[in-house]
Amino acid sequence: MHPVxxxxxxxxxxxxxxxxxxxxxxxxxxxxxxxxxxFLAGLKAEPAPSAPxxxxxxxxxxxxxxxxxxxxxxxxxxxxxAKDGRIVVAVDVKM
Amino acid sequence: MPDLPPxxxxxxxxxxxxLAGTDIKLVLPLARxxxxxxxxxxxxxxxxxxxxxxPDADDFLHVHLEVQAPVIGRVRRRITLRPQGAVAFPDQPxxxxxxxxxxxxxxxxxxxxxxxxxxDKLPRGIELTADHLRLHVPALLTAAGYQKLVPLLRHLQxxxxxxxxxxxxxxxx
Numbered sequence: 001m002h003p004v005x006x007x008x009x010x011x012x013x014x015x016x017x018x019x020x021x022x023x024x025x026x027x028x029x030x031x032x033x034x035x036x037x038x039f040l041a042g043l044k045a046e047p048a049p050s051a052p053x054x055x056x057x058x059x060x061x062x063x064x065x066x067x068x069x070x071x072x073x074x075x076x077x078x079x080x081x082a083k084d085g086r087i088v089v090a091v092d093v094k095m
Numbered sequence: 096m097p098d099l100p101p102x103x104x105x106x107x108x109x110x111x112x113x114l115a116g117t118d119i120k121l122v123l124p125l126a127r128x129x130x131x132x133x134x135x136x137x138x139x140x141x142x143x144x145x146x147x148x149x150p151d152a153d154d155f156l157h158v159h160l161e162v163q164a165p166v167i168g169r170v171r172r173r174i175t176l177r178p179q180g181a182v183a184f185p186d187q188p189x190x191x192x193x194x195x196x197x198x199x200x201x202x203x204x205x206x207x208x209x210x211x212x213x214x215d216k217l218p219r220g221i222e223l224t225a226d227h228l229r230l231h232v233p234a235l236l237t238a239a240g241y242q243k244l245v246p247l248l249r250h251l252q253x254x255x256x257x258x259x260x261x262x263x264x265x266x267x268x
Contacts, residue, residue: 007132015129018259019122026116026268034102086116 009064013072019095027087110243114268117247123262130260143209145171150255154178155195164205172197172205181252181263182232184245190230190253198225 001009008015077092099107106113125133130148137146145161158174174197182190198206206225213221220234233245250265 003136004129004132007129011128015126016124017126018124018261021119021121023119024117025119026114028113028115031102031105031113034105038100038102088116091119 009062012064012068013095016095020093022092023090025089025091026083027089029085029087032087107241107243110247111268114247116268118267119265121262121264121266123264124259125262127258127260144169148260150258150260152255152257154255156192156253156255156260158197162205162208164208167204170205172202174198176228178253178255181250182248183250184233184248188231188233190232190251192228192253194224194226194228 072095074094075092076094077090079090081088081090127148127150130150134146134148143160143162145159147159149157149159151157154177156176156178158176159171160174161169161171163169175195176192177195179191179193180187182188202225206223210223213223218235218238220231220238222229222231232248232251233242236242236245247266247268248264249267250263252263254261254263
């Protein structure tokens, strides 16, 4: 894991506090479909939920809990529309 | 870019097509500890031996650096920078930071050393004088393989407040 990534995870992203993303993100259908394919490929590659954690895994290398990450976000707007072959996301999110 | 996931590879290959209709603004504060983690992760052969950033109030950004200069040996300096203006494609490609304090007349050898090492080891598009540091953002994005993102750049500006460097970014496609 890159040292900067490790630092962000270990400090619960507090060094990015105050981040604000606002506007419209329009994604092509091709990009959405590539994303779905990539997500499914990732699910297939992951070990079964019952599999024990690798004994030699360093706790410092652990990925953050997605629920904990979401709790850091203030979502003022998150609206998804399909329009002219694109997925349009109106977003206003603060951290 | 073989390590990137396929959607990101496709996006970077043709961002204008995949993001057409996008109009997004990002305010990204970077805390001092994070900035210094980023700097600590720089390649070992970069020009300076020690490099620390200390964002301050009123858009003043202090850089603590230590270099090994010929003849005079190891020297430490605190340089104060102040970001000026914004980058906007295509009219204003430079991210300009005034050097308001730090390089004195006797520091010419240090400046010359850093200019030489910047030219040798870093991509073109970084200009350092006693008065300013300028970054040519399109050239640096191109050197990093992200040249197709350049036309999406509407506004890029830095500001500084105590312990935070803030990046203001506006992208549209």
